[in-house]
Amino acid sequence: MHHFHSLKTSIVAKETNDSVHISFEIPQDLKPLFQFKQGQYLNLKMMLNGEDLRRSYSVVNAPTDGNDQLEILVKHLDDGRVSSFLNENLTLGDVIEVSPPAGHFYTNYHKSNRKNYIGLAAGSGISPVLSNLIEALYQEPESTAYLFFSNKSLNDIIFKERIDALVDKFQGRLKVVYLLSREKHFEDELFEGRISSQKLELLFERFPEIDPKESIFFICGPSEMIKDVSTYLKNDKKVPSLKVMFEYYAAPDDEENAEMSDEFKAIPNLESMVTLIIDDDEYSFHLNSKKRSILDQALNDKLPVPFACKGGVCCTCKALVMEGEVFMDKNFALTEDEVERGFVLTCQCHPTTNIVMLSYDV
Ligand code: FES
Incomplete structure (x- = not known):
């Protein structure tokens, strides 16, 4: 932990x-x-x-x-x-x-690679995208990168000086398009608006050298943008899922009421004895499956559990199910492989068996 x-x-x-x-x-x-x-x-x-x-x-x-x-x-x-x-x-x-x-919003780089990376970022979503593109450009001298970055206005462009300096430094290997959603600053209409599937289609026309299927995408921004763009890339452009990486910077709005979902309504109403292993110590409490999440109950009991976003986004509250079963409302952070191996986000978990044991020491 x-x-x-x-x-x-x-x-x-x-x-x-x-x-x-x-x-x-x-x-x-x-x-x-x-x-x-x-x-x-x-x-x-x-x-x-x-x-x-x-x-x-x-x-x-x-x-x-x-x-x-x-x-x-x-x-x-x-x-x-x-x-x-x-x-x-x-x-x-x-x-x-x-x-x-x-976190695992990254891919591994190697100096012999000759790849193309595309960053799609909105506002403060630039941070993890830029980190990845910088690393790619440093580690892979033969690779190229594009950054399509939307902000409200010219003055709102985060890290503009730094990004422009990177364009100079990497001499043709990094191309950047700034999009402005609330200001008409550039003559070209292509640079107005937000990042969307339609906008991406136009950007691909403008940069015909880009082959989406052969590119690796890093996407960070609002949930609607991520859904729209990632679906378009996978379905329309046939980009393999593994090459479309995204990170939410907040829990998607339309998932906020997941506790009222049919899946949540369908879980059994039962009293459970939940045991948490934290730094080799065991803590137990009773919890009704339909009430608060396991993390919320632990915090209520003042247990030293790790957490940050409480929205299923950051992965900080990750634990391994050692015994019993739980229902997980939302998951924007764990990989499919982690879920298969029994990891859960405790901020999203409700017990569905009478006995549940989770370990944070993993
Ligand atoms: S606290 Fe961030 S995913 Fe649970």
Whole structure:
């Protein structure tokens, strides 16, 4: 199970009007633990007004870009308590509780590869996409990359300077198209609007050298965009599923009421004895299958369980089913293989047998 460590901020700088760029210094003794893969995320923990709040933020930089710090981007969200605090109150040198990098939104690169990578990002979805593209360009001198990046206006383009510098640095191997959804800035209509399947069709016409079937896609943005674009790529362009990787930056809206789904209604109404193994200790509690999730009950009982998004997105609450069965409402984080091996997201789990045992020590 991942624990939190105190990390000092080494950069706190406004990136756009509503986002802040934060860098963490990694002390020598924590370097092995905080080694990361491109596209992974960090969980941040903070007490605000007496409440223990956790949030996940993707790392922006890449393992081989020569920066030994960890950088994240935090977009200010309406009603976002953590994002407001980080945007408005964080100052240079402040210390934050951070858990080691996690997640598997990446592919492995090799210097002999000659591939094409395409990043599709909206707003703050740029972080894990950019991390992957940078790593690809550094590690694979023969590979190329495209970034199609949508923002509201020119001033809202996150990391524009950094991206433009990368275009210069990699001399023709990185092509970038900025799309603006609420500002008419470019003469070409192609650059207006958001990323969608229709827009992608037009972009492929504009860049005929792109063969979608032979490209690897990294997609991060709102759920509608991910669904639309990934379905189009797989169904219309016949891109194999393994080459279409995506990461949600929040739980999809239309899944928010999953507890009312037919599947959830169909689970048996029963009392269960749930046992959790956390750092070699066992904790047990009673839980009704139709009530709160296993994670929520554990938090209610003040057990030291790991969590961040509570929306089935970040994977922090992952545990292995050792005994019994559970129903998992949503899963935007575990791979099919992990699910087959018995892993679950405890923030989404309800017991469906009288005895359930889960282990976080995996
Ligand atoms: S807490 Fe993020 S998936 Fe459960």
